[in-house]
Amino acid sequence: xxxxxxxxxxxxxxxxxxxxxxxxIKTYKDLTHSALDTRDKGIFTTDALQLTxxxxxxxPEFNTIWNYRRDIILTVTNDVKPDFWENxxxxxxxxxxxxxxxxxxxxxxxxxxDNYPNATDKIWLRELFVVDKLLSMDARNYHGWHYRRLxxxxxxxxxxxxxxxxxxxxxxxxINKNISNYSAWHQRVQLITNIFNKHELNKKEMKDMVxxxxxxxxxxxxxxxxxxxxxxxxxxxxxxxxxxxxxxxxEYIKMLKDIKDNVILINNDDVEFSGKxxxxxxxxxIVIEKTLKEAGYxxxxxxxxxxxxxxxIDNDPQRRNRYIYLSTKQ
Amino acid sequence: xTELTLLRDKHIKYIESLDNKKxxxxxxxxxxxxxxxxxxxxxxxxxMDSKDTFKxxxxxxxxxxxxxxxxxxxxxxxxxxxxxxxxLSAVQILATYDSLSVLEKDDKLELCVQFIVGxxxxxxxxxxxxxxxxxxxxxxxxxxxxxxxxKLTPEVVDPAVQYILKCYNFDGGFGLFPGxxxxxxxxxxxxxxxxxxxxxxxxxxxxxxxxxxxxxERQLPDGGLNGRPSKLPDVCYSWWVLSSLAxxxxxxxxxxxxxxxxxxxxxxxxxxxxSDRPNNEVDVYHTIFGLAGLSLMGFYDLIPIxxxxxMPTSVxxxxxxxxxxxx
Numbered sequence: 001x002x003x004x005x006x007x008x009x010x011x012x013x014x015x016x017x018x019x020x021x022x023x024x025i026k027t028y029k030d031l032t033h034s035a036l037d038t039r040d041k042g043i044f045t046t047d048a049l050q051l052t053x054x055x056x057x058x059x060p061e062f063n064t065i066w067n068y069r070r071d072i073i074l075t076v077t078n079d080v081k082p083d084f085w086e087n088x089x090x091x092x093x094x095x096x097x098x099x100x101x102x103x104x105x106x107x108x109x110x111x112x113x114d115n116y117p118n119a120t121d122k123i124w125l126r127e128l129f130v131v132d133k134l135l136s137m138d139a140r141n142y143h144g145w146h147y148r149r150l151x152x153x154x155x156x157x158x159x160x161x162x163x164x165x166x167x168x169x170x171x172x173x174x175i176n177k178n179i180s181n182y183s184a185w186h187q188r189v190q191l192i193t194n195i196f197n198k199h200e201l202n203k204k205e206m207k208d209m210v211x212x213x214x215x216x217x218x219x220x221x222x223x224x225x226x227x228x229x230x231x232x233x234x235x236x237x238x239x240x241x242x243x244x245x246x247x248x249x250x251e252y253i254k255m256l257k258d259i260k261d262n263v264i265l266i267n268n269d270d271v272e273f274s275g276k277x278x279x280x281x282x283x284x285x286i287v288i289e290k291t292l293k294e295a296g297y298x299x300x301x302x303x304x305x306x307x308x309x310x311x312x313i314d315n316d317p318q319r320r321n322r323y324i325y326l327s328t329k330q
Numbered sequence: 331x332t333e334l335t336l337l338r339d340k341h342i343k344y345i346e347s348l349d350n351k352k353x354x355x356x357x358x359x360x361x362x363x364x365x366x367x368x369x370x371x372x373x374x375x376x377x378m379d380s381k382d383t384f385k386x387x388x389x390x391x392x393x394x395x396x397x398x399x400x401x402x403x404x405x406x407x408x409x410x411x412x413x414x415x416x417x418l419s420a421v422q423i424l425a426t427y428d429s430l431s432v433l434e435k436d437d438k439l440e441l442c443v444q445f446i447v448g449x450x451x452x453x454x455x456x457x458x459x460x461x462x463x464x465x466x467x468x469x470x471x472x473x474x475x476x477x478x479x480x481k482l483t484p485e486v487v488d489p490a491v492q493y494i495l496k497c498y499n500f501d502g503g504f505g506l507f508p509g510x511x512x513x514x515x516x517x518x519x520x521x522x523x524x525x526x527x528x529x530x531x532x533x534x535x536x537x538x539x540x541x542x543x544x545x546x547e548r549q550l551p552d553g554g555l556n557g558r559p560s561k562l563p564d565v566c567y568s569w570w571v572l573s574s575l576a577x578x579x580x581x582x583x584x585x586x587x588x589x590x591x592x593x594x595x596x597x598x599x600x601x602x603x604x605s606d607r608p609n610n611e612v613d614v615y616h617t618i619f620g621l622a623g624l625s626l627m628g629f630y631d632l633i634p635i636x637x638x639x640x641m642p643t644s645v646x647x648x649x650x651x652x653x654x655x656x657x
Contacts, residue, residue: 002564004611008600021355028358036409059359063459064410070461107463114462140561146510182559186511189500228547228559236500318553318585319546325583 031055032065039068044075053091060095063104070111077117085116093130100134106143110150121158127151139174145183149190164194179220182229189236196242210246213237214255218262225266231280234259239291253297260288279316282308286326306330334594336630337602341617342380344602345371348614361407365396369419370618372426376642377621377632386427393420394432401460402438403445413459414449414471417442421475426645430479443481446472454489465506466497470519473526474639480650487527487652494520495532502540514548514557514567517541517574525577525638528652538578545571546583553588554607564606565596565616568623569640576626576637586627593620 009017035051052069055062073088092109099105116123131148135141152163168191174184192213195201201209217237220230237243238256247255267281289305309330312323348371351357360367368389375383395408396416403412404420421442424430433439449457449472456468469490476482496508497520503512504520521541524530533541548555548571554563555571568589575581595608596616603612604620622640625632636646 001611001613001616002606006598006605006609006611018353021353024355025353025358028355032361040409059362061359062362063413064362064405067411067459067461103463107461111461140558142506142511142513142558146507149507149509180560183511186499186501190509232501232544232559240500318549318588319583321582322543322546322580325580 028055028058031058032062035065035068039071044072046072046076046080048072049076056095060099060102060105066104066108070108073115077115085112088112096134100138100141101143103143106147110147113154121155124151124155124158128155135174139178139181140183142183145187149187162194162198162200164191164198164200167191168195175220179224180227180229182232185229185233188233192242193240196245206242206246210243214259218259221262221266225270225278225280228280231284234284235287238288239294249295253292253295256288256292256295256297260285260292263288277311277315279312282312282315334591334597336594336624337597337599338378338630340599340602341597341604341621342375342378342383342602344598344612345374345614345617346383347601362410363406365393365404365406365416365419365423367614368392369422370614372423373635373641374614374618374621376426376645377618377625377635379633381426386429389423390427390429390432393423396420397438398445401445402441404442411459412445414446414456414468414475415458417446418471418475421478422639422641425478425649426641428645428648433479439479443476443479446475447486450486450490452489454491454493456490466494466504466516466519466523467506469494470523470526473523477526477652478639478649480654482527482652482654484653487529491524491527491529491532494523498533498537502537502542502544511558512544514545514555514570514574517545518570518577521574521577522638526652530578538580542575542578542580542583545575546580549584549588552592553585553590554592555584555589562607563592565593565604565623566606566619568593569619569626572623572626573637573640581626586629590624590627590629593623596620 031051031054035048035055038048038051049069049072052065052072055065056069059065089109089112092105092112095102095105096109113119113123113127128148128151131144131151135144135148138144152167156163168188171184171187171191174181175188192209195209196206217230217234221234224230238259243255244252263281263284267278267285270276270278270281286305286308289299289303292299306327309323309327313320316323348367372381372384372389375381393404396404396406396410398405398412401412403414403417405412406416421430424432433442449459449468451457451464454469455464456472457464458468473482473487473490476486494504497504497506497510497516499505499512501512503514504516505511505513506516510516521530524532530538547559548557548567550556550563552563554565555567556563557567557570571584572581572589575583593604596605596610597603598605598612601612603614604617605612606616621632622635624630625635626637634643635641636643639646639649
């Protein structure tokens with residue numbers, strides 16, 4: 001059970017609850033037995049479908065009943081009314097609204113779409129709006145993001161057209177709404193990687209994109225220097241193949257030094273403001289120094305990794321053993 | 331303030347009481363998790379050195395009553411359909427009782443292996459059952475169960491490993507699907523699968539360091555662990571994160587004392603059991619994963635737990651290690 005407040009029932013309340021539960025248990029068990037008996041008799045009819053609806057209404061996690069429902073649908077599919085599949089989507093939507101984290105419901109919805117007769121791109125495009133809506137209610141819903149990727153992939157294959165650039169606009173909007181949305185930053189990595197790997201841009205566009213990404217990151221770290229989303233993204237961005245390919249080595253070193261200067265500035269601001277260094281700044285400075293060295297840049301006296309690690313051992317004691325490990329590797 | 335301690339006896343009583351709740355509506359609504367629940371309860375009891383609290387014969391009888399005659403494998407409850415998740419729980423329970431031999435009757439072992447292997451897809455991934463849901467959880471579940479049964483083969487393992495590697499992310503974490511966001515529970519399933527396949531070497535040392543970094547950042551100032559950045563802490567991640575760190579040999583990259591306090595505060599000091607967070611309702615799922623976390627960190631002389639299998643190390647030591655050498 002997740003997020004349910006603990007209650008200690010008194011004997012009296014427990015007695016009351018048990019009395020109320022008796023009827024509910026009877027109804028539920030009768031329905032369940034009836035459905036499983038019908039299934040075992042090999043009955044796959046619209047009446048049996050109604051029975052599964054009733055049970056799933058009470059328990060949307062009953063996957064055996066979802067399975068029976070799908071077997072019924074496959075059997076009656078030629079005899080159903082035209083609006084049957086729309087109703088089935090509606091049925092799962094009602095459930096998803098109430099239980100947005102139940103795997104079985106998401107799974108059933110995808111199955112319905114995959115089996116929807118003569119599904120055009122319109123059906124899948126509408127699904128993109130549906131998932132928009134669901135993500136606007138919970139912008140980190142793990143299932144929702146996974147679902148979105150599946151829908152986009154499907155649309156891309158139906159229309160023979162990549163959607164990475166449009167999707168990048170979407171995640172930018174989401175990040176601009178809330179810079180701590182790690183799911184959106186994650187998706188940003190996927191999309192930018194796709195755009196480059198699938199050669200969706202010409203040389204100049206690629207360079208423009210990398211340069212605008214650098215300023216996007218810089219803005220983001222100034223906006224919230226305590227949030228790990230943007231730092232993990234930065235950690236990826238500064239050392240990934242795309243940036244290395246698009247920038248000359250001199251440009252690459254300049255980019256790293258610019259980011260480094262900005263991170264040092266942010267950290268100094270924190271020291272001035274709160275008297276404490278910003279642990280994330282220190283963690284990323286270590287990565288930047290390492291990356292600079294790998295790019296052939298001599299840090300010499302400007303190298304402070306050892307000092308940063310010492311500070312982190314004291315300032316971030318939960319993870320001190322990681323910093324000790326990194327020190328011994330120096 | 332009184333110092334917190336592990337309420338071992340209360341937790342044992344709580345787990346023992348779980349099957350006496352047939353007057354509660356919730357008991358029936360959770361039929362679909364019953365076999366998993368038995369595995370969680372039994373393993374929790376094992377960790378507290380109280381395995382005999384459950385009656386072995388009754389448990390095995392229940393497990394066998396969940397066998398799916400039509401498709402092989404095990405469902406969560408009699409007459410329910412088999413699924414990889416519940417098939418693993420069944421195999422784990424039988425192994426914990428050193429009773430895998432019950433599968434020899436009526437070719438169940440062979441049928442069980444067929445059920446698992448039959449759900450592997452051409453790209454190496456696994457679907458949970460015939461309806462096509464794909465998730466790295468199912469790769470782990472399949473490899474784990476086959477490993478316990480001593481039935482791994484390169485034909486199954488090699489593509490599965492390739493699939494897992496596709497789920498490795500830019501931040502060092504793993505997702506449920508290629509391209510899906512990193513999630514601590516998925517780190518456990520992916521690292522566990524690689525460990526069972528004896529293929530952790532498919533990741534470079536620096537990839538593993540990134541994994542360790544991302545996992546260590548799951549610890550929040552209150553000591554608890556979350557499953558993804560900017561999410562609330564939850565006791566179950568005491569297992570998903572810690573076991574992952576243990577598998578890559580970086581268990582001490584988080585603070586034990588802080589996490590211990592967080593788990594202990596989530597105990598119900600009246601009826602026993604552990605919840606997701608302090609003051610929430612307890613359940614057997616969070617109880618086992620809280621206890622397993624404490625065991626991994628070496629607190630309270632709990633029985634050692636294997637981070638790859640989430641079973642007592644005394645049991646997993648008997649498993650045939652893959653790749654099988656000789657015959």
